[in-house]
Amino acid sequence: MASEFLRLRLRQFANAGQLGTPQLVRVxxxxxxxxxxxxxxxxxxxxxxxxxxxxxxxxxVLGGSVVLLGFFVVPLLFPVSDRMDPRAFSLFGFTPETxxxxxxxxxxxxxxxxxxxxxxxxxxxxxxxTVGTALLAVVGAAIxxxxxxxxxxxxxxxSAFALAxxxxxxxxVVVGVLALVVLVPGLVxxxxxxxxxxxxxxxxxxxxxxxxxxxxxxxxxxxxxxxxWVLAVLKLLIAGATLALLWLGWKxxxxxxxxxxxxxxxxxxxxxxxxxxxxxxxxxxxxxxxVLTYWARDPRYYAQLVIVPVVPVIAILVFLFVGIPVEYTxxxxxxxxxxxxxxxxxxxxxxxxTAIWLHVASGRLGLADRIGRTVPVVLIAIPLIGIGSFLSxxxxxxLSALPAVLGASTCLVLTGIGIGSVFSARFPYAxxxxxxxxxTQPQSPGATWALAPGxxxxxxxxxxxxxxxxxxxxxxxxxxxxWVSLWTGVGVGVVVAMVGIVWGxxxxxxxxxxxxxxxxxx
Amino acid sequence: MVRxxxxxxxxxxxxxxxxxxxxxxxxxxxxxxxxRGSFYGIVGPNGAGKTTTLSMATGLLxxxxxxxxxxxxxxxxxxxxxxxxxxxxxxRLRLFDRLTGRQLLHYAGTLRGLDATAVAQRSDDxxxxxxxxxxxxxxVSDYSAGMTKKIALASAMIHSPRLLVLDxxxxxxxxxxxQNVVEILERYVAAGGTVVLSxxxxxxxxxxxxxxxxxxxGAVPAQGTVDEVREGGTLEQRFLSLTGEHRNAExxxxxxxxxx
Numbered sequence: 001m002a003s004e005f006l007r008l009r010l011r012q013f014a015n016a017g018q019l020g021t022p023q024l025v026r027v028x029x030x031x032x033x034x035x036x037x038x039x040x041x042x043x044x045x046x047x048x049x050x051x052x053x054x055x056x057x058x059x060x061v062l063g064g065s066v067v068l069l070g071f072f073v074v075p076l077l078f079p080v081s082d083r084m085d086p087r088a089f090s091l092f093g094f095t096p097e098t099x100x101x102x103x104x105x106x107x108x109x110x111x112x113x114x115x116x117x118x119x120x121x122x123x124x125x126x127x128x129x130t131v132g133t134a135l136l137a138v139v140g141a142a143i144x145x146x147x148x149x150x151x152x153x154x155x156x157x158x159s160a161f162a163l164a165x166x167x168x169x170x171x172x173v174v175v176g177v178l179a180l181v182v183l184v185p186g187l188v189x190x191x192x193x194x195x196x197x198x199x200x201x202x203x204x205x206x207x208x209x210x211x212x213x214x215x216x217x218x219x220x221x222x223x224x225x226x227x228x229w230v231l232a233v234l235k236l237l238i239a240g241a242t243l244a245l246l247w248l249g250w251k252x253x254x255x256x257x258x259x260x261x262x263x264x265x266x267x268x269x270x271x272x273x274x275x276x277x278x279x280x281x282x283x284x285x286x287x288x289x290x291v292l293t294y295w296a297r298d299p300r301y302y303a304q305l306v307i308v309p310v311v312p313v314i315a316i317l318v319f320l321f322v323g324i325p326v327e328y329t330x331x332x333x334x335x336x337x338x339x340x341x342x343x344x345x346x347x348x349x350x351x352x353x354t355a356i357w358l359h360v361a362s363g364r365l366g367l368a369d370r371i372g373r374t375v376p377v378v379l380i381a382i383p384l385i386g387i388g389s390f391l392s393x394x395x396x397x398x399l400s401a402l403p404a405v406l407g408a409s410t411c412l413v414l415t416g417i418g419i420g421s422v423f424s425a426r427f428p429y430a431x432x433x434x435x436x437x438x439x440t441q442p443q444s445p446g447a448t449w450a451l452a453p454g455x456x457x458x459x460x461x462x463x464x465x466x467x468x469x470x471x472x473x474x475x476x477x478x479x480x481x482x483w484v485s486l487w488t489g490v491g492v493g494v495v496v497a498m499v500g501i502v503w504g505x506x507x508x509x510x511x512x513x514x515x516x517x518x519x520x521x522x
Numbered sequence: 523m524v525r526x527x528x529x530x531x532x533x534x535x536x537x538x539x540x541x542x543x544x545x546x547x548x549x550x551x552x553x554x555x556x557x558r559g560s561f562y563g564i565v566g567p568n569g570a571g572k573t574t575t576l577s578m579a580t581g582l583l584x585x586x587x588x589x590x591x592x593x594x595x596x597x598x599x600x601x602x603x604x605x606x607x608x609x610x611x612x613x614r615l616r617l618f619d620r621l622t623g624r625q626l627l628h629y630a631g632t633l634r635g636l637d638a639t640a641v642a643q644r645s646d647d648x649x650x651x652x653x654x655x656x657x658x659x660x661x662v663s664d665y666s667a668g669m670t671k672k673i674a675l676a677s678a679m680i681h682s683p684r685l686l687v688l689d690x691x692x693x694x695x696x697x698x699x700x701q702n703v704v705e706i707l708e709r710y711v712a713a714g715g716t717v718v719l720s721x722x723x724x725x726x727x728x729x730x731x732x733x734x735x736x737x738x739x740g741a742v743p744a745q746g747t748v749d750e751v752r753e754g755g756t757l758e759q760r761f762l763s764l765t766g767e768h769r770n771a772e773x774x775x776x777x778x779x780x781x782x
Binding site: 354 | 580581582583584601602605606608610612614615616617618619620621622624625628629630632633634635636637638641658659677
């Protein structure tokens with residue numbers, strides 16, 4: 001029976017040739033990327049054969065855990081339509097077991113599954129020092145690969161089934177963006193830490209992950225190669241149990257989906273207000289809900305957020321290259337991200353294009369408009385500063401610098417909000433139009449296009465200078481200054497944000513028609 | 523249909539309205555008086571200044587001269603007071619179309635200061651009246667052109683304005699929906715509301731409006747009740763006589779040369 005599912009899957013592959021050109025290009029880019037990554041990883045794994053067994057273990061177990069986590073998490077965060085949905089087979093009279101088995105077999109015919117299979121097999125080469133470890137590596141890799149594919153399959157169905165509602169999908173995307181914004185600096189710090197302490201932190205992480213379902217399968221041969229045969233057997237049991245439980249869960253999910261009607265329509269009707277139901281029903285709350293909805297639904301806003309984690313990563317690589325030690329560079333990512341996070345409001349009005357007429361026609365909405373637009377930034381900034389600052393000082397191993405990082409970051413976000421609130425009302429410049437590709441460059445007449453982004457960024461940094469200077473003194477001279485940095489930063493930030501919002505609101509009320517006229521020109 | 527109206531009870535008064543774009547004068551001193559309870563049509567050829575006039579009347583475009591007042595509130599000196607009384611349907615401006623229909627209605631209502639309960643109640647009523655009930659859960663960007671007009675019109679009415687200013691409300695609306703919209707507007711007028719709308723369709727204006735103004739090249743050569751303006755003929759005949767002689771298809775002889 002499984003052969004029928006496989007044939008159907010092959011048919012879908014063959015039909016890819018009939019896609020439109022843009023989709024085909026995307027498919028080809030995906031395949032080429034996957035092939036390149038596969039080759040790279042295989043080469044790395046072959047190279048690890050001659051490395052220290054302990055180093056090889058750390059790399060394989062951590063890498064394998066990340067891959068398995070990716071298989072499970074990516075479909076949840078970035079839902080795609082499932083072309084092999086179990087519900088599509090519910091009318092053919094198969095038993096759930098048959099469908100579950102057939103779909104699992106068909107799942108191996110996908111680009112990520114093929115890639116992980118090849119990479120998984122390459123781990124056998126890594127552990128091929130002795131016949132025993134090689135055999136264990138075959139078993140471990142087989143379990144690991146099947147677990148990955150099955151996890152991806154289960155997660156795809158969960159995202160199609162449980163996250164079918166718009167609200168759930170929106171929440172998923174918000175979590176995804178938050179995770180990106182918070183995780184990227186975390187990972188960078190992790191790599192930095194690993195680089196200096198020769199895998200100390202990574203090794204510790206590996207020894208934990210090896211005991212979890214994520215890493216157990218990859219740790220089997222690794223432990224054996226390090227001479228720890230008892231641990232290897234225990235981890236083999238954990239990996240086997242993980243796979244068995246996942247398989248039972250998959251069978252149950254198929255059976256459940258077959259008899260559960262799609263809940264999309266009814267839920268959508270009840271929850272039709274989305275963010276609007278969760279914010280106060282005042283003009284300010286409505287603007288906040290609208291902006292949150294757009295941040296979650298409109299790719300132009302993510303495109304704008306991409307810069308937030310990218311700049312600090314580049315900055316830190318440069319600093320490391322010129323030889324600044326980690327205990328200082330680790331303090332940088334959070335403040336640098338805060339500069340760009342606060343800055344994203346500086347052209348927010350232009351993103352609305354001519355739809356801004358609704359705000360102009362509704363009366364004096366300036367204050368509500370200004371405050372509402374800052375809400376998503378604040379919602380991202382709070383976890384970013386809160387968690388990010390802690391991680392920073394932990395990795396820099398300078399707990400006394402915590403107030404400085406908190407102060408400078410808070411100051412940068414708040415002054416960014418204050419200055420941005422004035423700039424977006426006074427100097428809007430052409431932004432990507434609604435519905436255009438998120439990375440399309442807009443036509444940009446006028447000089448404000450060149451000046452507004454630069455000046456708003458410069459102003460943010462200048463106003464935050466006192467807090468930054470005290471922060472630097474706190475790190476290099478006397479930790480007491482770190483506290484001065486915190487109080488200066490919070491004080492300046494709050495004042496600038498409030499003044500900026502009130503001033504921006506007055507400009508918005510006065511120049512509403514001119515804002516609309518500017519939008520009509522772009 | 524001419525309703526009995528008090529000619530001195532003016533809802534929208536425009537006097538000496540002026541707007542220039544660079545060297546061209548789009549609106550050259552327009553005067554309009556719209557009495558309470560009227561169904562007022564504005565007609566004119568393309569580029570005559572209809573949209574410019576209505577944008578200035580609703581506070582969306584700053585005039586270069588003249589004054590506009592709505593029930594005594596000057597639109598440009600007391601914008602908050604005037605805008606509270608006006609419902610607007612602009613032409614060719616975007617909506618926040620990444621919202622669902624329900625969210626857009628909620629947004630429009632809440633921005634106007636309504637509370638959640640009132641918005642929910644009125645959204646349901648408006649959706650039922652406009653036949654949008656099934657579509658409220660979908661994104662406005664997925665709507666057809668006609669449905670987009672209807673959701674925009676519903677958003678313009680949700681705060682129960684005293685004056686509705688509608689720019690081309692029937693454009694790209696199918697005849698059945700147009701009739702549905704006309705009935706809703708007639709009920710609104712019968713209950714004491716005032717409608718000002720612009721349209722290309724003379725037939726539509728003649729059928730549904732009781733008062734009409736013709737705009738040609740930024741001026742108003744004729745206004746009054748439909749009967750006064752059409753002077754015995756049809757509105758279209760009067761319109762053509764005011765916009766200059768009917769242009770023949772001269773110079774297009776080659777188009778007709780199917781004989782050779």
